[in-house]
Amino acid sequence: MTNSDATVLDDPVGSSLGGHHAHLAQALGRAATYVPGVASFSAVPADAEARDWADLAQLLGGGQFADLFSCPAAPPSDWEPVFVLEGRQLIRPGGGPAEQADDVSGADVVELSAADVPEMLDLVTRTEPGPFWPRTHELGTYLGIRDGGRLVAMAGERLRPPGWTEISAVCTAPEARGRGHARRLIGALTARIESRGERPFLHVAEANTGALALYERLGFESRKPVTFRGFRTP
Template identity: 70%
Template sequence: MIDRDAVALDDPVGESLRGHHTHLARRSGRAAGYLPEVATFSTVSADPDPAEWADLARLLGRGELADLFSCPATPPADWEPVFRFGGFQMIRPAGSPPGRADAETDPEIVELGADDVPEMLELTGRTRPGPFWPRTRELGAYLGVRENGALAAMAGERLHPPGWTEISAVCTAPEARGRGHAARLVRALVTRITSRNERPFLHVSDANIGAIRLYERLGFTVRRRVTFRGFRTP
């Protein structure tokens, strides 16, 4: 069955930059991207012409990373490929029950703020859940679990197309794994998102079988296969 409410997820970066994240965007002509310390993602239209690629090159600068996320458009031949890997876009199906009422009141889950950024960068640097930069937390709410005062696990909100919020940066320090922290954090975020009458979605590498199984247990299903790609501007 086609989920018509999910059309915005075909271009989650562009829809976010045109909507909830306009204040975090930079633009040149028809190309757009996030401010550098917020996220590396940039976007063009579904069928960009040479002028639009020139707009994106001008926006990013010479020899810079064009992180096209899941955009399927192919850059000009002189844009050097940097990375390419497969993944899935997962959603909670329409009609899924809302998040658990007790998930957001979990006493061990804390909201992370500006003072926590050094620890957030250290944890994401160790666990590599995806790109995370000094201002990434400005994209939405980020939650964490501490053990003996140290940040042991975190997860937060990233892309925000109309009617949806992406759950991202789900990670746990190696020494704290196996204690259910990731599941608790995702449940808390699902509760927050559904309380706003929005639906949660996420992206995951197709090689991360453990994460895929976790998300399936938490009620997420695969909406579509995606390919993440990055290029170097000429």
């Protein structure tokens, strides 16, 4: 599959909210957002008009955070900018094995559930891999690695455009780094995703050169640069 076959990834939030994650969506007109506690991402079409922005503002409420992810549309001037972050979208070419180095599962790789959310939130607080909320685990499968019973690393599935699954929330506790945990978790998730006939993709901040190098070693290739933006509604 070439990059031109992956155009659905140009709007990964909107295509997820309108498809696989419809049960976790709130929608009004052409605007959509995730229900509270799952994700902060919102979507409007690339050709958004005043009506679309008004619908999204109504969904979110006044003075609320609108995380537009990589949507290229510019909101009205009375939407207050909150952040801009340069990043990159990467995809894994189809047809190759998920991970060759060694076993990507093992007894210490476990599937996480709602019962693990307090530990997942604690790990995210300590490592800051990106947005993660009390119900984010409902987006897909999340895997973790425990050491002495304590959760020290995790990664999971986030956005789900048709035919694709995003790997996200890749993080390792400072005291457990350098042991290959992230590589094993990404390999295990990649194998799961490809086993159901889908392709993995992910996003990384341009400044996070260490993560970018890891993903490239695992066979991911850059598809395009992206700009992540957040605003506050009027």
